[in-house]
Amino acid sequence: xDRPKPIGEKKDGSRFKVLIIDDSVFVVKQLTQILQSENxxxxxxxxxxxxxxxxxxxxxxxxxxxTLDITMPKMDGITTLExxxxxxxxxxxxxxxxLGKEDLVKKSLLAGAKSYIVKPxxxxxxxxxxxTVLKGER
Amino acid sequence: xxxxxxxxxxxxxxxxxxxxxGIDVERKEISLRSKAVPVLDVAVIVGLVGQVEGRVLFDMxxxxxxxxxxxxxxxxIKEFDELAKxxxxxxxxxxxxxAVTKLSDMGYRFDVTPPAIFAGDNxxxxxxxxxxxxxxxxxxxxxxxxxVALREK
Numbered sequence: 057x058d059r060p061k062p063i064g065e066k067k068d069g070s071r072f073k074v075l076i077i078d079d080s081v082f083v084v085k086q087l088t089q090i091l092q093s094e095n096x097x098x099x100x101x102x103x104x105x106x107x108x109x110x111x112x113x114x115x116x117x118x119x120x121x122x123t124l125d126i127t128m129p130k131m132d133g134i135t136t137l138e139x140x141x142x143x144x145x146x147x148x149x150x151x152x153x154x155l156g157k158e159d160l161v162k163k164s165l166l167a168g169a170k171s172y173i174v175k176p177x178x179x180x181x182x183x184x185x186x187x188t189v190l191k192g193e194r
Numbered sequence: 195x196x197x198x199x200x201x202x203x204x205x206x207x208x209x210x211x212x213x214x215x216g217i218d219v220e221r222k223e224i225s226l227r228s229k230a231v232p233v234l235d236v237a238v239i240v241g242l243v244g245q246v247e248g249r250v251l252f253d254m255x256x257x258x259x260x261x262x263x264x265x266x267x268x269x270x271i272k273e274f275d276e277l278a279k280x281x282x283x284x285x286x287x288x289x290x291x292x293a294v295t296k297l298s299d300m301g302y303r304f305d306v307t308p309p310a311i312f313a314g315d316n317x318x319x320x321x322x323x324x325x326x327x328x329x330x331x332x333x334x335x336x337x338x339x340x341x342v343a344l345r346e347k
Contacts, residue, residue: 079308080287082266082280127287127308154291155306157298174295175288176214 063187064096071097072190073118077108077136078125078152083177087123087152090179096121105131109139116144121186124169126153126160134163141168148189152177199297200224200327200342203250206292207331207340214285215265215335222330231326231341233317235259236274238286244304246297248324248344252286256313258336265335274313283311289340 064072074096078084081103088098099115102108105128112122122140126133133151140147151164156174164172170189173182204221211219237253254262256274262285263278264271271278287309294306319326319341326343 080280080284081277082284085267085277127306129308154288156291156295159298175284175291176210 062095063183063190064091064094071095072120073097073099073115074121074123075099075108075112075115075119076101076123077103077105077111077128077133078123079103079128080125083125083152083175086177087182090177090182093179094183104128105133105136105139108136109143112140112147113143120148121189122147122149123152124149126151126155126164134160134167137164137167137169150185150189197224197327198300199246199344200329200340202293202296202300203289203340203342204329204331206289206296207252207329207338210285210289210292211331211333211338214288215262215333217265217334220332222332224327224329227326227328227341229320231319231328233312233319233341234339235313235315235317236282237312237317237319238283238309239312240286240290240309241307242294242304242344243307244302245347246302246304246344247347248342250286250290250293250344251319251341252289252338253341254282254338255336258338261335279311279313283309286311 076084076087084101100111102111124133149169151169151172154175161172171185173185208219234253235256236259237251239249239251241249259282263281266281324343326341329340331338
């Protein structure tokens with residue numbers, strides 16, 4: 057039996073491109089491993105919101121998904137999200153945080169995030185959320 | 195300091211460590227420290243600012259830290275390098291995040307600072323006019339102490 061098409065592949069066979077914005081090298085490593093296991097292409101990483109926004113603009117429009125941490129130095133994830141949406145309101149941003157506070161989740165979704173994942177991260181949870189967000193585009 | 199502040203941190207430590215490390219953990223007796231507290235080799239500190247303020251510290255020996263780092267990265271890590279620091283910091287971040295979410299559900303409003311990590315010998319921490327509650331957590335990878343000093347503003 058054929059293996060199902062990896063979640064990271066588009067209908068035309070090209071790969072979804074991901075920008076990871078997170079100040080933890082451990083989380084970046086963990087997320088990269090999870091994403092690459094389903095053939096996503098991690099095109100770049102940033103360890104704070106300021107650099108993350110710069111990299112988003114630099115790669116735009118060749119980014120399909122942005123994963124965004126909330127508690128970060130220099131510029132937090134919510135502010136970064138608002139600036140990303142100001143630049144392109146069609147951006148697909150998935151928030152990833154250890155904080156599951158209701159107010160933060162609401163604020164993120166209202167600001168335009170497509171999903172909110174509470175850490176600890178596990179492969180199944182991350183891929184399920186991303187698959188849901190990408191529904192229709194695969 | 196009210197004991198109800200520490201419970202979410204202890205419960206979150208137990209649940210996050212069980213989930214992330216896949217091992218059994220055991221909560222030991224709580225103690226109150228009102229003077230300078232010795233800190234083990236590796237410590238992650240997270241600040242809380244708002245309706246509740248203060249700090250939470252997770253400390254452990256270097257050996258315990260390396261055991262945890264190796265487990266979380268699924269490979270043996272012998273040096274306390276950048277990845278090791280990030281891994282321990284992230285463990286502290288996940289525990290604090292879950293505890294803060296519980297406290298927030300209880301009606302407390304505050305923000306947390308990004309976690310910081312310290313490593314060294316013979317460290318100690320003093321909190322002016324702030325008592326600390328300490329709960330050790332025993333695991334097969336070693337012992338972690340959760341040291342919480344918070345107050346309502």
